Amino acid sequence: MSFVKLTTSALALAALSATTAVARDQVQVAGSSTVLPYASIVAEAFGENFDFPTPVVESGGSSAGLKRFCQGVGTEHTDIANASRAIREKEIKACAENGVTDIIEVRIGYDGIVFASQFDGPAFTAFTQSDIFNALAPKVMVDGALVDNPYTRWSDFNADLPDAEILAFIPGTKHGTREVFEEKVIAAGCEATGAMEAMIAGGMSEDDAEDACLEVRTDGRSVDIDGDYTETLASIDANANAIGVFGLAFYENNTDKLKVATMAGVEPTTESIAAGEYPVSRPLYFYIKKAHIGVIPGLKEFAEFFVADEIAGPDGPLAEYGLVSDPELLATQEAVFDEKVMGGGS
């Protein structure tokens, strides 16, 4: 019976593949969708210039990537996790529980987070952290008292801003970008407007007040985007009054559709971020599983190539795409070369 033959051969095929599965010859990367473009540029150049196969780069968000990274040691787990934030203590612990103890942290450079609106929309050209906080926090300071956010239009709290409905598309909580947005914009605005002081004066402990500061209003004026920047762009396209949060590189590729706003008077450019003037920037990282070096061919070479001057340096393709190169790149290169793991050891 030909069916029987077919089935047997299929089973044999599956068995064959199960035995060959042990050897994986390409580097497997997963994580932040902000780092994905950079990682894919490096992966492509790596495939062109080395005899190793082009590494596989998946996205899905920093947290998801680190979670997969921490699932264990072995070829069925990823070798590198990309993250647009530093790894958390909690994640290091989860890693250690699964036997992933030696992790090499590599900072590849900095990335700016920009606020942009529809190009033909209202003139959102200048924000401060306080403006964003006033627009998006659930509780704000009005006449010296902490009240439920009464604002519906930007001009309600800052006459310099356009008279337009408040609507913001911000990254969802699974994105590393969200954390930077909370820390550098919302928390800064919370302090600057005095809302945090009022919370502490109202009987909250400092930690609770810090947490409460990071909350955003839930009445639909602040919308979490769990997808990628293209989703934010589509939402901005559909709402003339909306502002959205983007990565600098994404904005630079879509300058025909988006209008960028300054933050605290500084325009976001690679230069202003490198100089430390633009306040909303964050370092980008990737994490290497040391146990996989020597097991997965090309893993160390890929990591070294990633931070090499010709790639991650100020004139390299990553800087061209929008990465702000790290002034301490040399130290990073040495750390990768020495396979220096986190938490001291070697």
Added chain:
Amino acid sequence: MTDATTPVTPRSKKSVSLTSPDARTQKRKAAEARFRMYGIAGIATGIFCLIVLLTSILASGTGAFQQTFISVQVYLDPAKLDKKGNRDPADIAKVSTFGYTPLIQQAVFDAVQQAGIETPLTRSKDMKALISASAAAQVRDVVIADPTLIGETIGFRILASSRVDGYLKDRVMREDVARDKNIDAEHLDLVDALVPLGIVEKTFNMDFITGADASESRAEAAGIGVAMMGSFFMMLVVLVLSLPIGVAASIYLEEFAPKNRWTDLIEVNIANLAAVPSIVFGILGLAVFIQFMHLPQSAPLVGGLVLTLMTLPTIIISTRASLKAVPPSIRDAALGVGASKMQAVFHHVLPLAAPGILTGTIIGLAQALGETAPLLLIGMVGFIASNAPDGIASGLLDPNSAMPAQIYEWAKRADPAFYERAWGGIIILLVFLISMNTLAVILRRRFERRW
């Protein structure tokens, strides 16, 4: 018997005419006419939506099949490519693509100078905005394949950058360029001058159909070919596994199995499985095939196995339906002349049911071809489809993407040039789906027998 003599009352006081319909008939006819109108309106809405969809797909996607190329003569400078001068392939391979970029920029700059075009761009480095980053790899591959070419001047047809390509496709507008740091108006002037000379030209782009994915910085080089191979190998696995398993299962259930609670339970479960969201199969695939069986991540083999699970219920249901459609008299006749039950099934019932089975299989495959969600979990969505497979084993086991996953990936990327390619990918995927469904219809029309 008084009631017998009661005069028969006329049905209606008005006289009934056969030529003029009465009110109730008119009402019924009007209802029927209205119903027809609803039906026509429904179909018209459907057709309208289809036309809008197809035109928008075609309008956005046809651009992907054309690409801008620059024809230049590149001088392969020995001082840069072979510093030791010994033409040793190992030494030449050490020169990375970054070493080739200046040569290409110089070549384009020379072409501009020779053509006598006046431009404020006076350095060869200024040509960078015109040239795709993939050009360096293209030239390097040629040199590595034949190191004797070093020192000669070779003609290359390299890709123009996605901004230049977008300008010739009216995607990049002059008024927007001022805010774009990747290209300036001077570059566009230069392109305008180079196009009539034939140095820059927009032609049909075979690489889009056959090529591999490219990274975010070079949208112009991306192709769907390798992802297509990924889809092909997945469909191969699905066909090889789900057809025999599905047909064997349905023959047993339909012809041999006793009708009891167990078979009822199985039947209910198959119907349920057919309705399970596909992402659930992805989670199952991740847990069973990758984490338990240690099959490689991102491999079309695993994708195929997951899609097999998804397709099986569809195939079993359609196979059982077509087996049921074969009249029992055929089985009875075969058994009557002394055939065994198995002979009756394989010699008579199965051939008669084959067209229906094939139709079901093709439709199941078409469904699996367009599936993205389960692939997300087994690592087939991302920057993956970059190495073309070089055999069946590598096709099944090497990391690859699939057509719908590639389209999804492109739609997410920042450069608008990828958006155009996503639509182009949709056109190709649709061509596959339409031809598969047409094949299914043809098979059914030509071979299906009715009793």
